[in-house]
Amino acid sequence: MNSLPVFAKFLPLKKVLQSVLLSGIILLLLSALMFFAGAKFLPGVTQQYMSSVFRSAGKTDWMFYAHPFIVSIALKWFWERYKTILKGSLFLKAVEMSLVYGIVALIPVLWLTFSAIDVSFSMVITWLFYGLVQAFAAGIIFAKLNP
Numbered sequence: 001m002n003s004l005p006v007f008a009k010f011l012p013l014k015k016v017l018q019s020v021l022l023s024g025i026i027l028l029l030l031s032a033l034m035f036f037a038g039a040k041f042l043p044g045v046t047q048q049y050m051s052s053v054f055r056s057a058g059k060t061d062w063m064f065y066a067h068p069f070i071v072s073i074a075l076k077w078f079w080e081r082y083k084t085i086l087k088g089s090l091f092l093k094a095v096e097m098s099l100v101y102g103i104v105a106l107i108p109v110l111w112l113t114f115s116a117i118d119v120s121f122s123m124v125i126t127w128l129f130y131g132l133v134q135a136f137a138a139g140i141i142f143a144k145l146n147p
Contacts, residue, residue, distance in 0.1 A: 016080075019145045020072045023138045027068030030137055034130055045122050053118055071134055075101065079142040090147075094139030101135040102128065 039046045079097065086093040106128055114124045 015146060016076060019142055020069070020076050022145070023072035023076065023141045024069035026137055026141060027072060027134050028065065030133060031068060031130070034133065038126065042122075042126065045120070045126055048120055048123050051118070068134070072138055075135060075138040076142060079139070079146070083142070083147070086143075090140065090143045093143045094136050097139035097142075098132045098135035102132050106131040 075097070078101070082097075082100075083093075086096050088096070110124050110128055113119065113127075114121065
């Protein structure tokens with residue numbers, strides 16, 4: 001007879017949810033920090049957001065705030081699937097995870113975005129940087145909480 005409590009089989013799910021939630025919160029804070037840093041240090045790029053290409057405040061604003069949590073779920077899945085392949089220190093694992101994410105996901109979608117929407121190359125580069133920072137931060141969190 002199994003001596004583990006019934007809820008013990010859900011402990012891995014609890015650990016996954018905790019790391020996704022923590023990662024989502026950190027990524028949300030990072031996005032706010034990077035927004036304000038961009039406004040201060042890259043005012044020309046920030047000014048480009050006033051274009052009609054971007055929606056002004058509206059019904060879909062909540063999606064911006066949900067984005068870090070969606071990214072955290074996707075990156076957590078990637079981490080769980082490939083963490084045994086990522087070698088080295090916690091820092092190196094996070095760097096490799098962010099580079100793989102950048103090459104596999106960010107560059108193709110940003111290429112398509114740049115070719116289809118009237119946005120500047122500098123704006124696309126800031127999005128690439130932002131995505132790499134997000135993946136790196138999530139990689140640090142996941143490597144720390146679930147090596």
